[in-house]
Amino acid sequence: MGSSSNAHPLPTPSTPAGRDGLAALLARPRKAVVGLDFDGTLAEIVSDPEQARAHPGTVPALAALAPRVASVAVVTGRPAGVAVRYGGFAGVPGLDHLVVLGHYGAERWDAATGTVKTPSPHPGVAAARAELPGVLDDVGAWQGTWIEEKGQAVAVHTRRASDPQAAFEALRDPLAALAARHGLILEPGRMVLELRPPGMDKGVALSEYVREVEAEAVLYAGDDLGDLPAFAAVEKLRSDGMPGLLVCSGSTEVSEVADRADLLLPGPPAVVDFLALLARHL
The missing domain is CATH 3.30.70.1020 (Trehalose-6-phosphate phosphatase related protein; domain 2)
Known part of the structure; x- marks a missing residue:
């Protein structure tokens, strides 16, 4: 690490498992997947979901982070194309290692190809x-x-x-x-x-993707009940020996997510700051 990253230390996870997960990510970033929810994690929750947009710092942070890790995966209940549009992810230099797993993994957009794979609706x-x-x-x-x-x-x-x-x-x-x-x-x-439809959840999507890219460490950040299956997937991977870090994008509305997280960050601006700082430490 250079002196610039030492000047701004990363926040310390509150659990031993979380500290191990962060250490593994820092030690072997090219073998790490960074999984991120969209609404409430990269974008503020708004009364009209069509008005949701990624925090302004999101794309620069991800463009700095994605080349340094195995992959950044945005895992969302939204259609993949909508998340790409609201996130501003298309055509951004540095985002080749970004995928959007939309509809809980039923759809997939790859930044490298700019295409969405979609199944037939239920x-x-x-x-x-x-x-x-x-x-x-x-x-x-x-x-x-x-x-x-x-x-x-x-x-x-x-x-x-x-x-x-x-x-x-x-x-x-x-x-x-x-x-x-x-x-x-x-x-x-x-x-x-x-x-x-049944069988679509963020845990299944995240687990399958981590296996696909042969990751050796995983971070997942989310804020809502729909993120709990992804938290459970990381907990399962940890029990199987893969280091993992669980981050809660701070919400007083969903205590279940905060209670299971290793690191609490107060909402999307703090999550984006953390991702940008993480990129600097790598």
């Missing part, structure tokens, strides 16, 4: 989408809720409702029943309920 998604307005109406939760089309999934946001938490709780059981009728699962998040 038929249950369209069927559930058709019934959603009626379900919202029956529950009396139509006002202020918002349906987001995600291609491989469909989501109902309650953040704009007059009482977001009450709307979220009122919809939870009816949407779980709707999902079950059409062979889908319900994934709750921060004031959002998503209906999507």
Whole structure:
């Protein structure tokens, strides 16, 4: 490490496993995968998901970091192409080692080729989408809720409702029943309920990708319930002998993520600062 990196030490993880994970990443960066959630981790949570954009420092930080590691993988529930657009990842020098695993890994965009690989949508998604307005109406939760089309999934946001938490709780059981009728699962998040096919989660996506690139260390940063499968995947990899670091992008809304993290960072600006500092230390 040069004197410039010593002047700004990296934050120290609070757990022995986290400290081991960071040490392994620093020792063998070319064998490390850096996995990152998008919304709430690289982009601030906003009331309209279509207005979400990566923090301004994200692309420079990732362009500095990606060439120094095996890969940077953005793992998101969004369609891969949407995350690429909202992240500003396309056509950026230095991002050749970036992939976006969209729809929980069902879609994949590679910066090196600029192309997205997409599977056929699950038929249950369209069927559930058709019934959603009626379900919202029956529950009396139509006002202020918002349906987001995600291609491989469909989501109902309650953040704009007059009482977001009450709307979220009122919809939870009816949407779980709707999902079950059409062979889908319900994934709750921060004031959002998503209906999507089973077998798609961030843990599966991250584990498969880490194996594919033959990584020897892994970092994952997330902020929401949908990130817990990725946390569990890193914990499983650690139990199998691979060092790993779990980072929580600070949220008072989701204590389950903070409780399992090795390192707490207060939101996207701090996550981006950490990634830029990590790149300097490598």
